[in-house]
Amino acid sequence: MNRIKLMLMMLLCLPNFIFCQDIIDYSKVKTNSGEVKIPGNWEQLNKADDSGQTYLKNKDGVIIAxxxxxxxxxxxxxxxxxxxxxxxxxxxxxxxxxxxNKFKTEKIKENTELEYIIWKYNDKKLDNVFLFGSTKNNFLNLLVYTNNWSEVEKIIFLENLYKLNK
Structure with missing residues (x-):
């Protein structure tokens, strides 16, 4: 009887325990105007002093800035x-x-309500997909540079990253 109660208790409580856990790891980047939180584990590569862009790479070789x-x-x-x-x-x-500078550019998407524009330019190797957005007194400039993700995956990542830091 005790085993049945234990099994029943586990069946009722385990899903709540599993789904209430925050299993996403985050990386944090210090910018010129605060901190930006990024889902996943990202290793910092370098920072461009002129633009303030910090470049990062994940274990799959995806580069973001x-x-x-x-x-x-x-x-x-x-x-x-x-x-x-x-x-x-x-x-x-x-x-x-x-x-x-003779690069091909294209506006992909804009969202007036959330105040961002997604666009790209091709550096003659691959597309650099950007999201430019507004966060209080700052501009947030996000970039994905990879062949590992489709354009749709890049856009979803950028939108989620932006919403996380808006």
Missing amino acids: IAQNPKKAYPFFKSNESDFENVKLFYTWDSDYYKE
Whole structure:
């Protein structure tokens, strides 16, 4: 009888125990304007001083870059515009730079409610997929650079990363 009670108790409690656990590991990156949390284990490769981008790599060889900088630090920033209008200015400013340097760029998606734009440029090797978004007084610049993921997987990763840090 005790075994039946124990089995019944385990059947009732075990799913709650399993599903209540936070099994996702996170890596944290210090940026120019705070900390960004990334799902999974990521090893820092380097940091570009000019852009503030920190490059990271996971065990599967996927490379990402993260920068978070004050909006007012950018030459195009207009304090009288909305956050999303400034994100659009950020996208135009950066994508124009790549176009001027003969790279192919393409806007993939924008979300006015969450204030982000996803776009890409091809460096003649593979696509660099970016998400530029607004977080309070900062711009969040996220990049995925890999052939290991499809474009859809890159977009999902970027959107989830952005939502986690918005």
